[in-house]
Amino acid sequence: MPDPPPETRQDLRDLSIRLILLLGAASLCGSLVSNGARSVTGPYILLLGGSAAIVGLVAGAGEFIGYALRSATGIYVGKNHRYWKAATAGYGLLAAIPLLAVAGRWETAAALIVAERIGKAVRTPARDTILSHATTAVGRGWGFGVHKALDQVGAVAGPLVMAAALAVTGGYGVGFLLLGIPLAGVAVALFLAQSEVPRPGRLEGEGEGNRDNLPGIVPYAAFVFLGMAGFASFPLISFHLKAQSIVPDAAIPLFYAAAMTVSVAVALLVGRAFDRIGTHVLLTIPALSIATVALAFSPEPGAAVAGSLVWGAGIGIFEPVLRASIAESTALDRRGKVYGSVSAVFGTAWFVGSAVMGVLYDVSIGHIVAYVVIVEAAAIAAYLWMCRSRIVVRLQEGLGEIIP
Structure with missing residues (x-):
């Protein structure tokens, strides 16, 4: 049954908030499952016979496949507008996580980890497009920031569940089943979310969001790629903690939970910051990336605890601003495709960065630090290129208004 139109602007705002909170609840539960597993995938693969290079490759391949596929799923939902169908199918692949309990080889565990990432590829462009409609009435940065904060609450709870299971049982199987x-x-x-708003596009009024203002997709994508490649x-951080016996196994998920706690607060703050100063908040990413590896x-x-917390701050900044800036700058008919395409760049960068750092770890940590410094310096240059492109776009728009 189609949803009736809201009678007032306040009705529209209330409906948008409810949708954001319901999607946030779905992400909270889903993140509890996925991040509970991700907090221990490094040491778990090591336990099953994998090496540091394998951990880096599996983590990177999972992210690469999970993000690269978003280009295709973004095009699909952009053309067919089957947002709820894609979101439901993608969340369903979270069922791969409990199956890790019976993975007897690192190859099997790797396949299940990648399957879960594929599910994220299927659901994310659809979910983000729904959120882009819902955030119109409440502020892009605030809406995506609240959703990310709820998502990160699950990211905190998941590792705590895994840490408790490890502490009690001494093994990983019970933890994966609990997830x-x-x-x-x-x-x-x-x-409940689909019942509340079967057609989310109605939350973004006619005439709104029908114009592209993205300041050049190439410099924007270049910054995203370089920022994430460093x-x-x-998983590589957790591998280091176990391989060097820096902390007990049961403490590693607690490090991850602490990082996710930081990301909750940062996501809320950066959401408000985006609504005031826009994409300039992304300039903190290069500094945080360098501090993380150092x-x-x-x-x-x-120092390892501090590095984990800095890593969490980076997680809290990057995704909300990325998603909010696309929603703010991309026309409705292209938004799903752009979400998918930029996510593919994001994932490719994560794959490249994870694979390179995994290989460099076996050489020396100093090589990892040097790599990150070089890549993030290039990211700053790409950001300046992006700003210059924005100025050119605005000048052209101004001339177009003066000279018909």
Whole structure:
């Protein structure tokens, strides 16, 4: 049954908030499942016989496939507008996580990890497009920031579940099985959200969002690629913590939970910051990336904790601003495609960065730091290129208004 139109602007705002919160609840439960597993994939693969290079390649391949496929799924939802169908199918692949409990080889575990990432590729462009409609009435940055914060609450809870299971049982199997329980919460939240707003496009009024203002897709994509190529993956960080015996196994998920706690607060703050100063908040990413590798790969537990927290701050900044800026700058009929395409760049960068850092780890940590410094310096140059492109676009628009 189609949803009736809101009678007032306040009705529209209230409906948008409810949709954001319901999608946030679905992401919270889903993130609990996926991040609970991701907090230990490094040491788990090591336990099953994998090496540092394999951890880096699996983490990078999972992210690459998960993001690269978003280009195709973004085109699909952009043409067919089957947002809820794609979101539901993608969340369903979270069922791969409990199956890690019975993976006896690192190859099997790797396949399940990649399957879960494929599910994220299927659901994310659809979910983000729905959110882009819902954030019209409440502020792009605030809406995506609240959703990210809720998502990160799950990212905190998941590692705590895994840490408790490790502490009690000494093994990973029970933890992976426990992570299957929140899948019911995902299903309920998605059902309620779709029932509330079957056609999310109606939340963005006619005439709104029908114009492209993205300041050049090439410099924008270049910054995204370089910024993420220098951003370390937590599976490699957790591998380092176990391989060097810096902390006990049961403490590694707690490091991840602490990082996710930081990302919750940062996501809320950066959402408000975006609504005021726009994409300039992205300039913090290069600094955070360099600080992460300098601290997280230290042999000292205190520095490793600090590095994990800095890593969490980076997670809290990048995704909300990326998603909000696309929603703000892309026309409705192209938004799903752009979300998918930029996500593919994002994932390719994560694959390249994770693979390179995994290989460099076997050489020396100093090589990782040098690589990140070089890549992030190039990211700053790409950001300046992006700003210059924005100025050119605005000048052309101004001349177009003066000279018909």
